[in-house]
Amino acid sequence: MKDFWRAFRRNRLAVVGGVVVIVLVVLAAFAPLFSPWDPNRPDVKKILADPTRSHPLGTDQLGRDVLSRMLFGARVSLAVGFVSVGIATAIGIVLGALAGYNGGSFDAFIMRLVDLMLVFPRFFLLLAVLAFLRPSIWTIMAVIGLTGWMGVTRLVRAEFLALKEREFVVWSQAIGASGYRVVWRHILPNAMAPVLVAMTLGIPAAILTESGLSFLGLGVQPPYATWGNILNEGKDTIEIGWWLSFYPGVAILVTVLSYNLLGEGIRDALDPRLRQAAGRVATRKG
């Protein structure tokens, strides 16, 4: 564990990423505390007001304070990221492990399921689901999660296939360790590295997906704010309301960047091969 921290700390970009993520989570969690205004209350006297002291980030087309909307929107964006990726990863790990470890017909069946999901028009599923269920944050998170596990499955399966042949697995099996134990204690931790990368790339992808959904009108319902839908509403008024496009854009950028740096930093620090090498490379002239 200490090794991990040491390696991690060495990667300054990753540390910065981590700090930013923590700050974002705090801001989002305490959004009501930090927001000067009610994010959903239109104030028709102040449409598209420039940023001032009382409205540091300006107001939107209905006169709502952008800063407050951004803070509450952070909750949604971060939640969408976490939960949908969580769902996708959980499914992916289970299916990938099953496929990779057991092989044979399990593998074939699961991979064909992956093919099916890849081919399937996600958009339709979204339409159908959002029509039947109330389109809320939960349904959107569920749909993004339920349609995004294919990559993780493939990754985990590949790692399992590779690791299965490794010595420590064979030995554990030889001494009679049960399959479950083998998977849980031995294979999975080693397979986690690419999964972590996938997760950290997945969280910002989920945030961007939500923003794309808002563009098509299928995102979180009004009047609730998400960074994606603030951006979307702002695109028609880029010239006279630049703050509507600028701030959410920057926020998404910073969040995505931070997650990615953090994730890569974690991966680099976890991977024993890279960790040792990191020491060596750092001393060698690049």
Add this chain to the structure above:
Amino acid sequence: MLTYALRRILFAIPLLLGITFLSFAIIHLAPGEPTDLMAGDPRLEASAQARQLLREMYGLDKPIHVQYWSWLTRLVRLDFGRSFSPDGRPVLVKIAERLPVTLLLNIVELLIIIALAVPIGVLSATRQYSLFDKVTTVFVFIGFATPDFWLALLLMILFGVQLGWLPISGLRSMNWEYLSFWHQQSDFVAHLVLPIVVATFGGLAGFSRYMRQSMLEVVRQEYIQSARAKGLAERVVIGKHALRNAMLPIVTILGLSLPGLIGGSVIVESIFAIPGMGQLMVQAVFERDYPVIMGNLVIVAVLTLVANLIADLAYGLVDPRIRVGRRR
């Protein structure tokens, strides 16, 4: 290996059937039918009778499995049916007129991304944590995080409205037919510059990070150490040995991107007014144009299965750790 491939191909047929049937069912599940859109305007008292007649014409009044069966039997004869939209043109015609642009855009984008991602990935890996690495890391993630439509509008304002260097939208200028052949080509290219830049900027991150990651792993391998120990020049070590092995996962990813080549980004297409597959599909969804949706789905499904098969075979061939097919 061969038996594995053959088995996969055989399995592909029932799989395709399953995929198409499930998709067919779900598509019809989504509420709304193409005929519902006929009378969105209350001024038009489109009577129930008119709509019912149209439904019969489309076969929408029959139960789902019957509709599926008639669709399937026509598909086997390579008859993809006719679109439900008022122009009633054959589905294949509609797809064929949109496909070239989308393919062109996607292929060019892919080539540019590879051309940029490989060097970036390699250099970042060999100079890990250097300034170059950090700068490019931030740069590609900025590209990844920037929403397409936002970047598109900014570039359009800058290059189209203010500087006037590039056209804002569309594929061709209004006077294209009257231009000389070479001017036609340059006009076409000028129209594609901004969309390609926007698409490439966003897609660079994925590939370059993979490349970097793959390179980093390969460089740690023993055979690289031994090559170095043998005294080979660093450039040879990286350029010849490491690179070749690091490219392998990229190749498989490339293969897996194959089915995606025929899909267009709706956002980029609608902002740049490019008549591509993305818009065709989204419009088809909103209009419940089932034949077009199913037609596209079948093509994508076939391509996906083929690409997956090739990718799996290639990966199995190349990475001895993974034995594809029956073991022992």
Add this chain to the structure above:
Amino acid sequence: MERGPLLGGLALASALALAGCGVDRGGADEPVAVKDNTPAKGDTFIEASIGNVSALIPNIANDSASHDVGGQIYSGLVTYDKDLKVIPELAESWTFSPDCRHLTFRLRKNVRWHDGKPFTADDVVFTHATMVNPKTPTAYREDFAAVETIEAVDPHTLQITYKTPYAKALQSWSMYMLPRHLLESYMKDGKLREAPQNRTSPVGTGPYRFKEWKSGEKVVLVANPDYYEPDRPYISRIVYRIIPSQATIFLELKAKGVDGASLTALQYKRQTEYPAFRKAYQRFRYASNSVTYFAFNMKDPRFADKRVRHAIAHAINKQELIDHVILGLGRNATGPYLPGAWAHNGEVKSLPYDLARARRLLAEAGWRDRDADGFLLKDGKPFAFEILTNQGNDERKKIAEIIQAALRELGLKVDLRTVEWATLLKEHVRKRNFDAFVLGWGLGRDPDMTALFHSSKTRPEDFNVASYANAEVDGLLERGRATCFQDERAKYYHRVHEILADDIPVIFLYHRDALPAITARVRGVKPSPGGIMYNFHEWFVPRELQRYTAG
């Protein structure tokens, strides 16, 4: 990020300047005054269309883009002038019998189809047959189904008899006339969609002929040299550029890539006020023929109570809505008739904004804030409902949001939901599965509101979405439909207007303004109640200012 000079467009034009045809002379930045203002033929008009054209026979298409294009290629027997009065088009004159059942048309004699064949009364009979043929996938059947007999007395005279006195008879013949000699076989087989005239070679009698259609990209029309009005149209070519994004259309307008486009309220008020734009473009503002409204589902017992509907109407500050959603670029709507239209009753007023009165009405209806949490209760249940509107419409979304906030002040718990259009129609509107929604109606040319407010129109295919039933209104609507004398009809509709404003099955919110911007080099644009496109074939560009010479 500010308004750069439009020299950018000029630079682009210069970059594309080439010898030969299609030269962009880039003269549009010159000041508008010009030596020679006489109508001259030539130039191209590029119009931006946000929707894709779906068919070239507009009778079987439902989208406005296809109708815009179709309106230039085809003609009806009659059309509308700047005051929305019916005027002759392919018909020279007509007579309507006093019992409003017999209509006789005398057709122009020198009209030819675009392929040279003469237009005759047979084509009109054919068009009628097409519209009533069950195999024709058209939404506009109703008006033609009301015809009992139609007869071509001679090649230029038609006699039409209606089953019952039909008010909309005359205006229904503004429908596009189709060529019998080309479409007859397709029509009989029900294969109109597959006719080449629907995709590649439409043939009409209108001022413009079809040149080219690239799906999703553009439609090109060229002036019809044999148009029955001599010397018209002036503008040689129309190009419809299909650009699905409003933001892009605006940028193209600024870069002179398009000559005409609709502006949003924000663009009109705040983004087009700078001198360079005012010099290069003419902006127009007139009441568009539509109304935005808030509908109640009167099957819901809460909304069946008139006091509740009045209370909600009193809680909405309509002027604020107009000022803030469309920046004041619209007018208050008191009913389903446009102010200034003959059916509009000028005496009718909408309910004023009065929060106190709203609260009192609700209290009378049994809704009180018993637990002082700011929300009203009745029988222990809070007054909670959902407002629906369609996705992708920013304006309606904002209206819904403002109304939600306003009703919150009143003590009602309101949720919003945007639903994708087809789903909204099918699952909610048709099935009457909603509490309330915010939508808009195009008001059409005829003020007959039977489809919307008659009590018999409450079946799933019908549009009495509020499920409104008032016997007096029913009677008035029926009588209004059965006579063709405008004065008489006006009396009925004035009364309907009064009743609707009191019963408010729907709250009429506002009529938004249409805000087109047309390049300054075009002359002859005259905004009026009928819009600006009614006299498009009179528009011209003075020779000095012509920008695109068609090759």
